[in-house]
Amino acid sequence: MTAAVGAPEPPIVARVRAAEERSRTTFRLKVAATWIGLIGLILAGLWITGNIDAAFIGEWGPFIVGGAGLTIMISVVSIVVATLLALIGAFGRLSRNPYLNGLASLYVSLARGTPLIVQILFVYLALPQVGIVLPAIPAGLIALSFNYGAYMTEIFRAGIQAVPPGQREAAEALGMPERLVMRRIVLPQAIRIVIPAIGNEFVAMIKDSSLVSILAVEELLFRARLVGQQNFRSLEALVIAAAIYWILTILFSHFQQRLERWMARGDR
């Protein structure tokens, strides 16, 4: 039984639509309520059992939060440098030149095969022995970029390889030289493919930037540990630091979603 074209919509259709909309909204509200309830419960539990010192939070909270600026700076600079390293690394991994290929694959293997914290300590504590003395912040930036560059090299390599081979063939068949094919046809499509993965790396970077606190860089975690231990108020201090990391990653993930939606506009 099909309705004639242009026939008025039977009332049940609108009612089903409204009911679906209602149940979607209630579902979302209940999820949000669960979050708020659980977070409230955890905070209340800590408040009751942990002997929370509100005066400490009032006095030192802003100081800890003030470390977020350096955390963000370190994360942004490191992800930008890592992205550039990764682009070069990916060309190396895909190179037909065995030396470049060897160099790139050694880099990836070494950087991914050793702990990030070892790399951070190495740049800061070991390099001075061979005459390279770096202040703590540059040392941290270098180690984070080096490490993330290797992971992101593999992301870029996979992204470039994920562009359908027909794209390259079509461009070559038009007489485009190899470099032009890469720059104008393959890379723009590869970058679109890897944007979500780069976003995930950035979220991970925000969290891993806390590792440079062992070099006494005064970012978020270092400040929290400093005032927490001095005042025997580590619970308060670390909860504040954790909350800031969490908020930063949520904010960025939100921004990332909007970016992806914008990139996907109109096509594919």
Added chain:
Amino acid sequence: MTAGGEVIVRVEAIEKYFGDHHVLRGIDLEVRQREAVMVVGRSGSGKTTLLRCINFLEEPTAGSVEIDGLRLEADPLQARSRRHQEQIRQMRLRAGMLFQEFNLFPHMTALGNCMEAPMRVLGQARASALDRADYFLEVVGLVDKRDQYPSRLSGGQKQRVAIARALCMEPKVLLFDEPTSALDPELIGEVLQVMEDLAHGGTTMIVVTHEMHFAREAADRVIFMEDGMIIEQGPPEQILDAPREESTRRFLRRFLDT
């Protein structure tokens, strides 16, 4: 579709191996200016490989290809050398290629697809590249879609834009690799119509196709391939209606049955 012009494509003694697999066995082929040549045969007969060898998307194992006076010898051992790659590039400027999967650039509009190579390879100014892109999009009947991205086009429209993109390079010959095989049946007609108009308008073309009807309408010459060899060739009415070779007959019988 007069076919009395000079030879524009000359394929000589092409051999192609994929590993141990002998895919093309001594192919010789001459195509004259304004001639439309259709290559038919079972899948696996080597017709697509032959087309891809003509513009060196596959490096032949042996033999040579000449397009519009530029002759290139297969050189599988030095295939990646800069000199050979540059010669291949020069060949490709003389031969436009159309693919089964269209391969439009998804991040560029129809117009962008048509202007990219003329501007960046031929060094045309934007204004003249734009004029020509418009002209050839008009030829394929899609000038009203010039600002659309490929994702907003139907399969048939994509292939027509791809044809315009190839024409913008003003090649000496168009190579079509099963241009309608990936299309829904109702979209095949519009692409074949554009191709037929081009053939009748004197565009030199080599078409690998399964569309026998189209071959009959648009071909000056039909080539039947089997096992990597050209078995038989001639005007469409001869090859399609009165083939001399038993294997051609067997192939056509299967087509007419279905």
